[in-house]
Amino acid sequence: MQDLTSVGIVTSKSVHFDTPLHLKSSAIIDSYELVYETYGELNATKSNSILICHALSSNHHVAGFYADDPQNIGWWNNMIGPGKPIDTRKFFVVGVNNVGGCHGSTGPVSINAKTGRLYGSDFPVVTVQDWVKTQVRLADHLGIKQFAAIAGGSLGGMQALQWALDYPDRVRHVLVIAASAKLTAQNIAFNDVARQAIMTDPDFYGGDYCSHDVVPHRGLRLARMLGHITYLSDDSMAEKFGRELRNGALGFGFDVEFEIESYLRYQGDKFADQFDANTYLLMTKALDYFDPAHDYDGDLKKAFSVAQANFLVLSFTTDWRFSPERSRTIVKALLDNELNVSYAEITSSYGHDSFLMEDRHYHELVRAYMNNINI
Amino acid sequence: MQDLTSVGIVTSKSVHFDTPLHLKSSAIIDSYELVYETYGELNATKSNSILICHALSSNHHVAGFYADDPQNIGWWNNMIGPGKPIDTRKFFVVGVNNVGGCHGSTGPVSINAKTGRLYGSDFPVVTVQDWVKTQVRLADHLGIKQFAAIAGGSLGGMQALQWALDYPDRVRHVLVIAASAKLTAQNIAFNDVARQAIMTDPDFYGGDYCSHDVVPHRGLRLARMLGHITYLSDDSMAEKFGRELRNGALGFGFDVEFEIESYLRYQGDKFADQFDANTYLLMTKALDYFDPAHDYDGDLKKAFSVAQANFLVLSFTTDWRFSPERSRTIVKALLDNELNVSYAEITSSYGHDSFLMEDRHYHELVRAYMNNINI
Numbered sequence: 001m002q003d004l005t006s007v008g009i010v011t012s013k014s015v016h017f018d019t020p021l022h023l024k025s026s027a028i029i030d031s032y033e034l035v036y037e038t039y040g041e042l043n044a045t046k047s048n049s050i051l052i053c054h055a056l057s058s059n060h061h062v063a064g065f066y067a068d069d070p071q072n073i074g075w076w077n078n079m080i081g082p083g084k085p086i087d088t089r090k091f092f093v094v095g096v097n098n099v100g101g102c103h104g105s106t107g108p109v110s111i112n113a114k115t116g117r118l119y120g121s122d123f124p125v126v127t128v129q130d131w132v133k134t135q136v137r138l139a140d141h142l143g144i145k146q147f148a149a150i151a152g153g154s155l156g157g158m159q160a161l162q163w164a165l166d167y168p169d170r171v172r173h174v175l176v177i178a179a180s181a182k183l184t185a186q187n188i189a190f191n192d193v194a195r196q197a198i199m200t201d202p203d204f205y206g207g208d209y210c211s212h213d214v215v216p217h218r219g220l221r222l223a224r225m226l227g228h229i230t231y232l233s234d235d236s237m238a239e240k241f242g243r244e245l246r247n248g249a250l251g252f253g254f255d256v257e258f259e260i261e262s263y264l265r266y267q268g269d270k271f272a273d274q275f276d277a278n279t280y281l282l283m284t285k286a287l288d289y290f291d292p293a294h295d296y297d298g299d300l301k302k303a304f305s306v307a308q309a310n311f312l313v314l315s316f317t318t319d320w321r322f323s324p325e326r327s328r329t330i331v332k333a334l335l336d337n338e339l340n341v342s343y344a345e346i347t348s349s350y351g352h353d354s355f356l357m358e359d360r361h362y363h364e365l366v367r368a369y370m371n372n373i374n375i
Numbered sequence: 376m377q378d379l380t381s382v383g384i385v386t387s388k389s390v391h392f393d394t395p396l397h398l399k400s401s402a403i404i405d406s407y408e409l410v411y412e413t414y415g416e417l418n419a420t421k422s423n424s425i426l427i428c429h430a431l432s433s434n435h436h437v438a439g440f441y442a443d444d445p446q447n448i449g450w451w452n453n454m455i456g457p458g459k460p461i462d463t464r465k466f467f468v469v470g471v472n473n474v475g476g477c478h479g480s481t482g483p484v485s486i487n488a489k490t491g492r493l494y495g496s497d498f499p500v501v502t503v504q505d506w507v508k509t510q511v512r513l514a515d516h517l518g519i520k521q522f523a524a525i526a527g528g529s530l531g532g533m534q535a536l537q538w539a540l541d542y543p544d545r546v547r548h549v550l551v552i553a554a555s556a557k558l559t560a561q562n563i564a565f566n567d568v569a570r571q572a573i574m575t576d577p578d579f580y581g582g583d584y585c586s587h588d589v590v591p592h593r594g595l596r597l598a599r600m601l602g603h604i605t606y607l608s609d610d611s612m613a614e615k616f617g618r619e620l621r622n623g624a625l626g627f628g629f630d631v632e633f634e635i636e637s638y639l640r641y642q643g644d645k646f647a648d649q650f651d652a653n654t655y656l657l658m659t660k661a662l663d664y665f666d667p668a669h670d671y672d673g674d675l676k677k678a679f680s681v682a683q684a685n686f687l688v689l690s691f692t693t694d695w696r697f698s699p700e701r702s703r704t705i706v707k708a709l710l711d712n713e714l715n716v717s718y719a720e721i722t723s724s725y726g727h728d729s730f731l732m733e734d735r736h737y738h739e740l741v742r743a744y745m746n747n748i749n750i
Binding site for chain 2: 025027182183188189202218221222237238240242252257261264268281288289
């Protein structure tokens with residue numbers, strides 16, 4: 001039966017930019033592609049557009065599915081569609097894959113026009129600010145002067161926040177979900193273990209594994225297993241897996257024994273089969289570097305002083321990667337600037353991954369906020 | 376200047392056991408060595424002995440230092456010595472390296488008498504219960520019928536607890552510090568990522584790396600880096616390292632940038648240079664398997680019904696590996712059995728590692744408890 005709340009079959013589009021992209025690192029990308037998807041219709045005054053920014057491992061495929069791959073459903077499909085919290089009958093929604101990614105936009109698995117070879121490890125380190133720059137160009141390409149809203153969870157929420165700081169006149173509402181104004185030492189530590197797992201994999205070859213016809217599967221698998229632990233809550237893991245044994249009894253060996261081991265290894269393998277290791281490194285680095293207060297002596301209030309947008313900030317009680325406390329820090333700094341902020345701490349057992357889940361309270365809050373946006 | 380509260384120069388001793396050790400796995404170790412150290416003097420009635428059980432990566436060298444290696448100070452030197460909380464003027468203290476270890480007791484780096492070759496990956500999986508069995512034999516060898524107290528932190532605390540269940544008439548007081556009655560799914564998950572890091576290292580060779588003249592340094596290093604994150608608290612990492620950059624500015628590359636990265640990689644390298652990978656695997660498995668309630672339909676009260684000892688249970692506020700809640704679960708089950716329990720939740724910022732730290736409140740509590748023990 002047809003799902004009437006799905007945007008249905010979608011197709012990815014691509015746009016090529018020839019204007020050089022000056023990165024924060026001072027490196028320059030001469031030209032690049034961005035792949036994106038859109039759902040709903042841009043209205044006549046072009047006032048109803050929403051940009052969705054993606055997190056570490058996702059991409060531009062935010063909602064709907066592909067005609068030739070109907071199982072490949074967008075990562076925020078429960079949030080976006082006709083009648084859904086971000087309603088495509090009202091809004092024109094844009095999803096984009098960031099540069100450095102591995103799903104179509106220019107990144108390590110793209111050909112470097114300068115050398116005629118894959119970028120691989122030559123792809124420069126990109127930051128949240130760099131991504132926002134490219135997203136502005138995509139907006140220009142689509143004729144969007146100002147987004148009604150920009151939304152994202154986790155690393156995506158950081159991009160939404162960065163828009164409000166770098167292009168305050170180009171976004172009216174910002175939805176920052178399960179995010180943080182900066183990573184802690186512990187966050188960075190987890191990222192570094194993941195990076196070291198990849199970079200010390202003998203199949204990494206300094207990032208040039210493609211030219212050796214291998215991929216650092218072991219390292220990427222470990223990185224994902226570790227990441228996954230930090231996305232889930234202690235409670236949800238306990239509830240879902242507990243100490244259940246796969247074969248009912250202890251095996252006194254090192255094969256899979258507990259269900260949680262089976263789950264994590266499976267998730268790790270699946271991810272390592274489809275994601276690019278250099279992209280993983282770049283994404284974690286963008287997370288580590290994000291720190292808008294850094295140029296203001298650590299004063300987040302000052303950093304936010306240029307913002308003009310209205311904000312919805314959401315956090316989840318069991319998120320220990322970016323705890324509610326981090327969202328509160330953002331909210332306080334926004335309030336210190338007399339900005340219009342809605343905030344909610346949502347009771348959820350799913351940890352950091354809650355932002356991807358279909359939770360009634362969460363979705364009602366987003367729906368109410370989005371309904372209230374004038375277009 | 377001489378430290379009058381140190382036990383001073385110590386020497387390790389070794390004892391060989393020819394009576395086969397029947398393991399929980401049903402494997403049998405025909406004969407084995409235990410290395411141990413003792414501090415203080417056993418009194419005439421042999422009523423003043425204390426057994427110290429070690430955690431994942433430590434060993435029998437609990438206090439003092441070696442004449443030929445004065446920098447090698449015992450891991451609980453701040454706790455044990457003349458005038459210290461566990462006072463060697465009153466008590467005779469025994470530290471032992473568990474079988475499966477890599478510091479002298481029979482383990483993967485020992486010669487298997489049956490084959491004439493290193494055990495390596497042939498060394499059987501050992502459990503907390505197995506270790507307690509061997510510790511009983513050591514007690515017999517030393518002529519100790521009953522320990523005044525058995526103490527340990529983390530995995531060491533689990534051994535102390537197991538004594539009270541398996542040999543209730545051979546221990547009067549049990550000190551269970553920063554421990555848990557069982558691991559959660561999240562704990563097991565972290566252990567499994569560590570194991571997978573080791574076992575997928577190409578230099579692991581299915582555990583027989585020694586015969587290939589290599590060690591799985593990469594995997595062991597990652598395992599330790601990851602472990603280290605879980606030993607520290609988010610707060611202590613933030614306080615010690617924050618977002619400090621090693622060279623003052625972002626490098627836009629993948630070398631060490633943040634101080635926390637430098638610290639973790641250093642800790643990982645140091646550990647991988649000196650610890651055995653197979654032992655690491657065994658120790659994590661012993662942790663995963665520990666679950667005294669398992670044979671009693673998950674009822675910890677029933678599991679503890681045979682215990683007779685008095686208990687001191689201590690937890691630390693910022694320990695997220697084995698949180699205070701886990702200690703409270705132990706305390707409740709002990710109280711349900713009308714046992715004499717002292718419990719304290721100690722305010723400390725050092726996370727799980729707090730049990731190794733010299734904290735005034737912590738040490739005063741242990742001192743008070745130990746002073747009160749009649750010998």
